Amino acid sequence: NKRFVPQNIYMPGRKRLPGTMWVCWDSSGSCCGRHELESFRDNIVVNCSRMGIDRVLISYVDGVLNMNPATDKPWFEHRTSRGSAANKLDLVPFGGGGTSFDPIFDYVKDSGEYVKGLIYLTDGYGRVNAPKPDFPVLWATTRVAPTFVNQGQWGEIVYI
Secondary structure: OHHHHHHOOOOOOOOOOOOEEEEEEEOOHHHOOHHHHHHHHHHHHHHHHHHOOOEEEEEEEOOOEEOOOOOOOOOEEEEOOOOOOHHHOOOOOOOOOOOOOHHHHHHHHHHOOOOOOEEEEEOOOOEEOOOOOOOOEEEEEOOOOOEEOOOOOOOEEEEO
16 A cells, blocks of 8 residues: 555555465574564465465575475465465474575575565564565564665565
8 A cells, every 4th residue: 555655654555466475484593483473474364365365475584495395395385265264374484593584585596486576574683695686575574674785775674
């Protein structure tokens, strides 16, 4: 909803956009508390429901991109039936190690995966060394903004 952007408030619009939402979940040790788990899940559920999202791809990243053992893909796929089943999402983060924000961006660059945009859920404690990607990034943080090393900040930062 662009009406609130001048006030640095980012809220979902009323337009339903059935499709796929790709979320990167910071699963590092500093981000595995109950507060982050609940905040991250609640934000995914609410936005899927409001926007009518059909499918959510969640990539869990700590120091590495954690692959889905069942599919060997870098994401865990969840169907939400245009958002109506979003409240049934059972999300169990993989990881718990150190923090690096770069693995997801490295994967997208190296794989040639087509990404329209990425939502990065984090507590913000970490550094971004990867260069700015050619798709929009929303850094949704529960604590601080990420630190961008040897470059200016890129992407939008919101606090949840």
